[in-house]
Amino acid sequence: MVAFLFVNDSVQAAKRRDVDQLLETKECAECNLRGARLAGAELNGANLQSADLSQSNLRGVKLSGADLLTANLAEADLQEAQLSGANLKEANLKNSQLPSANLFRANLENADLQESNLEGADFRNANLRLANLTKAKAVAISLQGANLSSANLPMIDLKNAQLADASLEGANLQQANLESTKLNRANLKGANLDGVNLFRADLRGTQLDSTTKIDSKWLLVWEVVNRGIEGKDLVEADLSGANLEGLNLEGANLNGANLSEAYLFIVNLRGANLTDAKLSNTELRYADLSNTDLTNADLGNAELGNVNFQGANLANANLRTAKINDETRFDPKWRTVWEIINQGAAGRNLSGANLFNANLRGANFQRARLSGASLYNADLTGANLEQSILFQADLSNANLEGANLKIANLQEANLQGANLNGANLEGANLNQANLCGAIMPDGSQNVCE
Template sequence: MKKSSLHIPIFCYWLLVIGHWSLFSLISLPIPVFAAKGSDVAKLQETRQCNECNLQEANLMGAELQGADMSDSNLRLTNLRGAKLDGANLSRSQMFQADFSNATLGSANLEQAHLEKAIFTGATLFRANLNQANLEKAELLGANLNSASLEVANLKEANLENAELQDATLPRANLEKANLKNANLKNANLLGANLKEVNLENADLEGANLSSANLEEAKLFRTHLKGTILNNETILDSKWQFIWTVVNQPLAGQTLAGSDLSGANLQGMNLTGINLEGANLEGASLFMSNLERANLTGVNLTQSYLHYTDFTSANLVGANLQRADLRHSILLGTDLTRADLSYTNFQGANLRDSNLFAANLEQADLGNVNLLGANLGNANLRDIKINEETAIESQWLFILDLIKNGAENQDLTDANLVEANLSGINLKGARLTNANLQGADLSLANLESAHLFGANLQNANLSGANLTAANLGGANLTGANLEGVNLNQVYLCNAIMPNGIENRCN
């Protein structure tokens, strides 16, 4: 495999192909014709034999034309929506912008047919012969081309999104800039095909033969490359060469730290114990993959697809999973310390006994999630979404209510707010006597006139908080962060200050 200029033989081959189509187009430029002849339409409907007929713009919608011979005919702009054309012969016919939407053309012969901008949306072309057909800019959205033959066909800029091409043969076909997003190309033969700048996003290429194919600048985001056949003549950008190599070897326990696997399709793979520390997996698909005990420290998994993925006991410390899809994933005992989980979808996931200390869960969807035993200390729980099926400790439900509604002038005496993230909360005038706020984040909080007598504020973060006229008599502030706090109007009689020294009463 390599990324380089084409070898002379391949280059010459494509010159011949382009010349072939240019010449073919010139010698078959349609002579100006009028709309379909009524006699030709009648002949076709009566005998199904209409070779070299003029059927331009005819309305043959839903027509029963199985086995009909319309070879070398003019069917430009003809309406064949829903027509039954199984086994029909349309070889060499002019069918520019003809509409075959939802038509059936099983085993039909369209060899060397002119089908530029033709519409085959939802059509069935199972085992159809399209060898050397010109389908440039044709619309084949959702078409069934399973086992179809498209040897040396021109599909430049054709739309084949969601098309079925399993077992199709496309050797030396021109698919430059074609759209094959979500297409099924399992076991397709693309030997020597031109796939330059093709869109293969989320396409299935399992077992497909891409030997000697040109995939320069191809879009392979989440493309299934397991079992895809390449050779030394396949032209493929280095990133996707690496990803192809990765997905086609055993990975359990391997080391891929720092690797660029963004957009890779790794679904269903056994990645137990793999080391992916610092790797870039942005947008990657790991659907139903096994990542038990994997090292994913600092990994980038933003907008990745992690549906039903198993992260049991994995290390995701400092990982970025912003806007990732973790629905029904397994995160039992997973370490997500300081992970960015904002806007992440956890619907139905199991986070039991996971460590979410200081994780950012802002606007994460935690509906139907099991959070029993999870450590949410210092986690940003602002605007998270939970429902009646969310299993969560009462301590965190209490904190969620405070975050959502504030607690101005409320009585929170003896409250357990250990390691609660209450940054920016309004606690003006609140009674927090003997409350346990050890390790809590109260940065930028409004604690004006709050009663914190005897409160435990060890290692609490009070930076930028408003403590005007607050009562901290007898409070324990050992190790607390008071940066930017004005203590001039704070009552601190017998309070233990951050340096561990008790403040004397005036």
């Protein structure tokens, strides 16, 4: 035991000498600095080749231009460290902490950064050729102009990262997360992007070639972004989560296309065919959808601020929880539909309103006045029409399945061909109402006289 304590004391004494030497001379190649406390130290230009700095506290340390060739920095805390221009070639940075660190123009060729935390760090114009960043956390990292050619990046998290003008030629990015990443003009020739998440990633100007491995969905997105829509079959295309910012898609046939959660900021969709399209949770602010056909489209929870819908056909379109502002331009009919769905119409006077072909599923019309309103072919599934006044309203071919029509006034209403299956008609006034061919609450079809 005495011998062990003596050896341990000797090691600690040697480490203290190495720390003192480093602070005094900035020369400490192959030094044992494991676990050293050097937070905030001024070590610009220091020689630390092959030094052991594993598990050291280097938070905020100044190591700009330092030589850390083959140094061991595993599990070191380098948060907010200044390492611009440093030589970290073949350094071991596995499991290190580098949030907000500055590695501008640093040399990290063949460095090991596996499972390291690089969140918010500055790696602009850095050399990361052949570096290993497997499972690294690199959220919001800056890698503009960086060289990542032949780097190993599987399962890296690059959400919101900046990779404009970076070279990723021949890099392995399998199953990486590139959500909302800026990849403008990045070189991805020969890169492996199998299983990569490119949700809302900016692919404008990104370079691919025949050797780039990329899922077919994202290849289509890349082609639309960089080559346009001419000759593309976009019917029922999967463009969910795609970043199509600023594109000209005027007149495009997107019938049945999946654009849910896509980023369509300032997109031109004038006259496009968006029938049956999925646009839920889509970002459409400032987009032009004038004269588009949005029949049966799902716009649930979409961002519609400053969107132009003038002349658009929104027959049976879902506008539930869609977000608009004062600058969103709807034709009057569809603005009324949006208001009914999202604000309710209890007690509202909608006499003579034009609501035919509208999607009004689950809307609250309790005690609303709808005399003479046109609700032809409207979807009123599950709507609350209790005590509403529907005198002479046109509800022909309307879907009222499961609707609450308790004590409603349906006198002289036209319900020809309407679906009333499961509807509550308790106390409703059906005097002289036209029920020819209507499906009744019990599921039977009323016979025309």
